[in-house]
Structure formats: C-alpha cells, structure tokens
Amino acid sequence: MRRVIxxxxxxxxxxxQRLLVPEIDLEGWWTSLDVSEEDVIxxxxxxxxxxxxxxxFKTDRDIERLPSGKLATNALVLGLSVLAYNILRWIGQNGLPGSKSPKRSKAQRRRIRxxxxxxxxxxxRIIKTARTIKISFGRSCRALQAFDAVYRKLAYGQA
Incomplete structure (x- = not known):
C-alpha cells in the first residue's frame, strides 16, 4: 500500500476574486495500484x-430498498436487476444514439429511465394471424426506427 497526495x-x-490568504486543499488516497501518481489521482x-x-442503478430500477430480509432473495433481486440494467444499457447504446432515433438532447449517454x-x-398492438405474430406501432411513433434498429441487431446481427 502507498499513499498518493x-x-x-x-x-x-x-x-x-483574488484571495488575501490562499486556500489549500489536501486530498489523499491509499492505493495498491501499480500506476503512476497522476493516474491514481x-x-x-x-x-x-x-x-x-x-x-x-438504484433509482431507475426501483431497488433503493431491497424487498426481503433474506439474503438469498435479495441476492436474486440484485442479480436480476443487474441483468435488466445491462440489457437496457445495451439497448440505449445500440438503439438510441443513431440519426433516426428520437432526440431529446445531444447527450451521448442516456439514463436507463x-x-x-x-x-x-x-x-x-400485438396482431396474431394464421401463422405469424406481428407488433404494430402507430403511424407517428417516434421510437419505431430505434426499436427496429435494436430488433435487427438482435435478430439478424445487422446495424
């Protein structure tokens, strides 16, 4: 262990505004990393x-408080929440940043919410016909192209 200051x-x-007496901030970290001091900082x-x-992760997945007093149940809830978080993060990175996706702002990273x-x-609407099941969106659906991009990437490996 070493101390980086x-x-x-x-x-x-x-x-x-100029200060009459300089303000001094001191920060320090104990670390076992084998990198330079600048990298640690x-x-x-x-x-x-x-x-x-x-x-x-906690607020958007609504797990601020775990549901049970049993450790195994809480571990299962956390594991499933991590899986859902990673799936939603993947969808956000592959479906929303495109040029055809609905834009709220110029942010590159989207919150899970x-x-x-x-x-x-x-x-x-889910439409069942004789041999197929289809999903139908409205004509003015802003998210249709983003949804389609994610579906094509998952189903066919296409961009």
Whole structure:
C-alpha cells in the first residue's frame, strides 16, 4: 500500500476574486495500484461518475430498498436487476444514439429511465394471424426506427 497526495493552492476563487490568504486543499488516497501518481489521482478524481451510475442503478430500477430480509432473495433481486440494467444499457447504446432515433438532447449517454421511456413505454398492438405474430406501432411513433434498429441487431446481427 502507498499513499498518493494531491495539494491544490488556490489564490483566486471561482468568481475570479483574488484571495488575501490562499486556500489549500489536501486530498489523499491509499492505493495498491501499480500506476503512476497522476493516474491514481485521475482514477480517484472521476469517482463522481461511478456514484452517478450507482444512483441510476438504484433509482431507475426501483431497488433503493431491497424487498426481503433474506439474503438469498435479495441476492436474486440484485442479480436480476443487474441483468435488466445491462440489457437496457445495451439497448440505449445500440438503439438510441443513431440519426433516426428520437432526440431529446445531444447527450451521448442516456439514463436507463430515458431508455425505458423512449422504446419501451410505447403503445403497440400485438396482431396474431394464421401463422405469424406481428407488433404494430402507430403511424407517428417516434421510437419505431430505434426499436427496429435494436430488433435487427438482435435478430439478424445487422446495424
């Protein structure tokens, strides 16, 4: 184990005002990683993204509180939630960023809630005929092309 320390001395605040006494921030991390100090600082400085994914996993999958007092049941719920999260993440990365997908903003990464709202919460009809089962969307469905892109990639391996 080794200790990596970062010291930041600020003489100007975030509004551009000069400080009479410099503000000093001291941060330190215990680590066993075999990388340079700059890499350790960069890895630990980006912990906010990890916290964001953790929060998104809990809130969007509605598992802030686990359903049971039994460890095996909670482990099963977490395992299934991880599977659902990864499937939705895959759909978000392969179906929504295209040029034909519905756009809400220029963001590259979509939250799981957005992935569920765009192609999953769309009204559709399941039509059974003699030999086939079809899914029918409305004429003005914004998510039809994104849904079709995900379906083609899963069913046929096409983009």
């Amino acid at each position: 970062r010291i930041i001395e600020r003489t100007i605040d975030k509004h551009g 960069q890895l630990y400085a980006d912990h906010g993204a990890s916290e964001q994914f953790h929060s998104e 957005t992935v569920m709202q765009e192609p999953m919460y769309v009204a559709a």
